[in-house]
Amino acid sequence: MSSRRAASATAVAPRELRARGQATRDRLIQAGAAVFSERGFHAARVDDIVAVAATSHGTFYLYFANKEELFRALAELVAVELETLAAQLPPLAADPAGLVALESWIAEFANIYANAGPIIRAWTEAEIVASDVGRLGTNVHAAFARALMDRIRSTPAVGIDPVVAAIALVAMIERTNYYALTGQANVDGAAVVATLARVTHAAIFGTSGSK
């Protein structure tokens, strides 16, 4: 990933950490989140991260083999959270209760996105997508798409391709949150959640007759 120097051969052995060490590592993780958010993976300099964490270069490499490793640590946290959410996608029902359930679930997604969004975004930087960490992102997306696809498939009389529709709807949900979060689109959070739910619902239940 790094075009500069090959990643250190000796990865950092996951040591037992005492309280102080744990605290330092946490500070680095927090700092990483802040800096990656603000600048993206590439532009984030280890310099910035250690400055925010109020520690030194030497210490950084005590805990992480390289910059990517820290990013991966962050990304894995997010990935776990998102995959858990994906597993909790409720059954889809055509009635108003179904819409409400879906809306709650999307609200939860928006919630997670509000915190983790910048990390998710950094995942999509061109170079990263192809990398080891990038696969995490792909997997998360796939998990969502699979969950939604399963629900669509178990819905009778849907007029759309479940595989593609699932991908498209997940793409929509993710990306709309992105635009909302970055302020590129100036919209109200609640309206976003409501609309995403409605469009998703309509896509599944509103296309039945159009075949």
Added chain:
Amino acid sequence: MSSRRAASATAVAPRELRARGQATRDRLIQAGAAVFSERGFHAARVDDIVAVAATSHGTFYLYFANKEELFRALAELVAVELETLAAQLPPLAADPAGLVALESWIAEFANIYANAGPIIRAWTEAEIVASDVGRLGTNVHAAFARALMDRIRSTPAVGIDPVVAAIALVAMIERTNYYALTGQANVDGAAVVATLARVTHAAIFGTSGSK
């Protein structure tokens, strides 16, 4: 004092170009497209670009003040193409003919995306979004959203927020093409277009009664 940097502050004056110069400039643009596509903005080195264009470093800087300038040139081409397309969004009708018209339009989008996708992607790298070039991307997105919003508004009895829905649907169309293009999702192009059209159609006309 620094005569070097000072001089370069002034971007390359847009000179009158003879045939040879124009050809070289074009070659650099093409090469830039190829390299940015493959590597993203950051990882793309001027070295790579001039290698592909079969010219020299010096020549590169004869035509572009820096890497960003070349990227901007490319981005502007794409932006024009996309804004033209946005202006051509057909009226939306509930009947099958309306769906077909929409599908054609989305097919055209997919078409453009197939060529320009990587540039569009590079637009979204965190640092770029905030930059001058980034604004191009934001504007393009806004142009699409506005066009779609106008159509939704002029459709009676829609059960969704036109502003948010427009943003969400554009996000979906863009991002799904992205996944399809990068192979992160392994799907058939025609199916993608058909599904995007159907979901969009359903979002607008399938949500009318659910209010």
Added chain:
Amino acid sequence: MSSRRAASATAVAPRELRARGQATRDRLIQAGAAVFSERGFHAARVDDIVAVAATSHGTFYLYFANKEELFRALAELVAVELETLAAQLPPLAADPAGLVALESWIAEFANIYANAGPIIRAWTEAEIVASDVGRLGTNVHAAFARALMDRIRSTPAVGIDPVVAAIALVAMIERTNYYALTGQANVDGAAVVATLARVTHAAIFGTSGSK
């Protein structure tokens, strides 16, 4: 967008330096003095400086934001030394004791010039004069001229314009040392000091009757 340049815009923050760092910084300053002396500001390459200092490029930029910054550090040292000397210009007296005092002072100037001359010379390169660092040189010259002018003014019955004469005599003292130092004029140091003192003395006290 350009994260590199942007970061460097901020000059190197003056960190607290431990012993090793201080030593390295000092070595770079010494090396800078040597290289600027030999080649002048422009022809001096950072390459040369770090070679003399037996350190690396990276280290150079750890201590100085760029070549100019190192030059400025050197120039400031010299400026302080010279301004101190300017403040020590003795009162001027027409008698032999006055001449001796003046001669001692000029000898001290020659002494400083022997070490710092090349830096002083580099100050006068056309581009530098107009720059930030250049102002240092102008200020130093002004300090000397002012000191001398004050002495001339407090001398009764001088037949010359104190302002212009002060400038001219300082110019003479500086420039003659320059020629002596660069070997463009092959003269004995002691003779230079004696002659400069005598001419200066004569200019002030030997012009009284010629009005």
Added chain:
Amino acid sequence: MSSRRAASATAVAPRELRARGQATRDRLIQAGAAVFSERGFHAARVDDIVAVAATSHGTFYLYFANKEELFRALAELVAVELETLAAQLPPLAADPAGLVALESWIAEFANIYANAGPIIRAWTEAEIVASDVGRLGTNVHAAFARALMDRIRSTPAVGIDPVVAAIALVAMIERTNYYALTGQANVDGAAVVATLARVTHAAIFGTSGSK
């Protein structure tokens, strides 16, 4: 001199020039004077020179083998002018008429300096002094010093070292004009000439008794 590329092996053969060619060459010389004046030798880019001359790079190298060659052409013009002036230094006499004659001569020097000053300055850039062109400057200076020294020597009962004094006085005259010209010292031209004459006169005739 040029750290970049070895000077072209094939110097430009001094061709017979037709009217058009002569005019172009003249334009380049004028442009060179302007640009070297403003920026000094190093910072002057061939780019700037041809822009001012409203011609092209190719044409430049049709008339001058390299940048230095153009500078030398300019320097030689100045050198001739100055050496002519040096030869015209009047005899020095202690009486008022002698002072007046000296003043006229210095006025003429100031006159020439007002035009040629920047070229003279560029001569003193560290790298140039050591070069081929640099020798021109050294020679000019020597010519002045020799002329003045001859006059001092033929003056009875001078209390100063003729060699050193001549160098010092020439240094003074040159450098004071420099400061006056660059505006580093804000003084009136006539006062400068008058003062320089008086100081020079006093140095020679006012030091006689102080031995």
Added chain:
DNA sequence: TATGAATGAGATTTCATTCAT
């Protein structure tokens, strides 16, 4: 005689990573 285009060595600067204490 003129010129626009091309060249490429060389200069500055950055920053992830390693080292010595």
Added chain:
DNA sequence: AATGAATGAAATCTCATTCAT
């Protein structure tokens, strides 16, 4: 466990000079 210092490969950019027309 921590840290300040050092490294150096790699990236960007400049400009005197040559080339092809």
